[in-house]
Amino acid sequence: MVDFTAEGEAPDVEDSGVFLEQLSRTIGELQGLEMKSAWIKLPIAKAGLAAVASEEGFQFHHAKGDYAVLYKWLRPGEEDKVPPFATHQVGCAGFVLNKKGEILVVKEFHGTERVRKPARQWKLPGGMLDLGESFGEAATREVFEETGVRTNFSSVLCFWHRHGLTWGKSDLYVVTRLEAETEEINVDPTEISECRWMPLQEFVETQDHPLILTTLANLWGVRKGEAFPENLEIVPQQELKEVSVQWPGRPGYPTYYPTPGS
């Protein structure tokens, strides 16, 4: 990759001739080495060079903040095998069941602040992972930010795979089981219109959230219209436990394995 973001590296946009010469020389060298693709990184202040490079067959690979990365596939007869920058966003929710058999649920605000109105639907608190966060870190952070309830991560219960969201991306939405350390509710008033501990039986009989209901049916055996268990366990029948897996001598990464609920 030719990195033009280092100071003094990029020619001025007005000097597109100099830039094109440099591009052409680099492409020739890479083709001589039988490389498959050529890459350039541009600072936003020189973004005009992207237009110049596009005339030479370059396209955007990705961009963020103050830079853009472009590439050109160097084998016209072969399929372009450059992986896309990213196809997925990843979110997680906190499933918090307290010892009284109540589940922590929220109603979000829809719309903008001026014309916002509470959602009709109760749902689990949660949100998107920050870069580098584990599911446990993200879920406990989001639940605390939205509801004021402090929790500890226990397990992953299930995950949902959806397509066609914002910008055409796909979405992975992971439901984590968290244990409540505190129960006092203190909502984020900009995001959440209401928050409460709802008895699970009330939830099952009055709500129609398909993901939460399917989770309760699959993992607790609790179904709308069926006899409700007297002493419902906080722990589900099955869940995914975190195991640290990595090559010897390197730091481990969390890996999630299905196990019987403990």
Next chain:
Amino acid sequence: MVDFTAEGEAPDVEDSGVFLEQLSRTIGELQGLEMKSAWIKLPIAKAGLAAVASEEGFQFHHAKGDYAVLYKWLRPGEEDKVPPFATHQVGCAGFVLNKKGEILVVKEFHGTERVRKPARQWKLPGGMLDLGESFGEAATREVFEETGVRTNFSSVLCFWHRHGLTWGKSDLYVVTRLEAETEEINVDPTEISECRWMPLQEFVETQDHPLILTTLANLWGVRKGEAFPENLEIVPQQELKEVSVQWPGRPGYPTYYPTPGS
């Protein structure tokens, strides 16, 4: 979002005064509506306007192919809450165990074509999800492309969550269990140096791939140096089955729940 990619919409880069006037008017209108952010979409041929917009506080949100999207956070005193374009790439592998108790494994090529050499390590066939693919679709496609073996999707076995990969992204790597429909091997010679059906006992005694070994230990109870089960089941003790979950009247999305192996 002001979309400048429609034909005739974007001013010429030379007319940056016209562009700045339009930006400034739009920002004023959005602030009047108490909106939090302003967005513009530019065609690559007019990428120079990104440099102009950056002087007004815009930054890249993302870019792909022939366009870039930029935004400006309109509330200087408040935290920028615009979600990043995407934080994750998603890959999947096929765990294929045949009725003889052999596992399908490959060695990839490392390096470029000129200086490529076979990897030392046997691993599972697999690759990254194409946009819109389910895990079953991606895993069966990748296994067929790499090894020539046709398979059917059965379940998800586990998933791995890693950070700090290419471009600073995170990675979710999902191991799927596939059933072999054919067993004849026919490798993709550009990606795979070797492919074979390896008896599971040989794998466990001779290999050190931590993810595959941890999967065998957790889901089949098979561990290096311990007595090997005589009649090993193809099916693991636990796995994640696909359930379709969605709001009533809308198409379902695959959701993965842990269940005892069937």
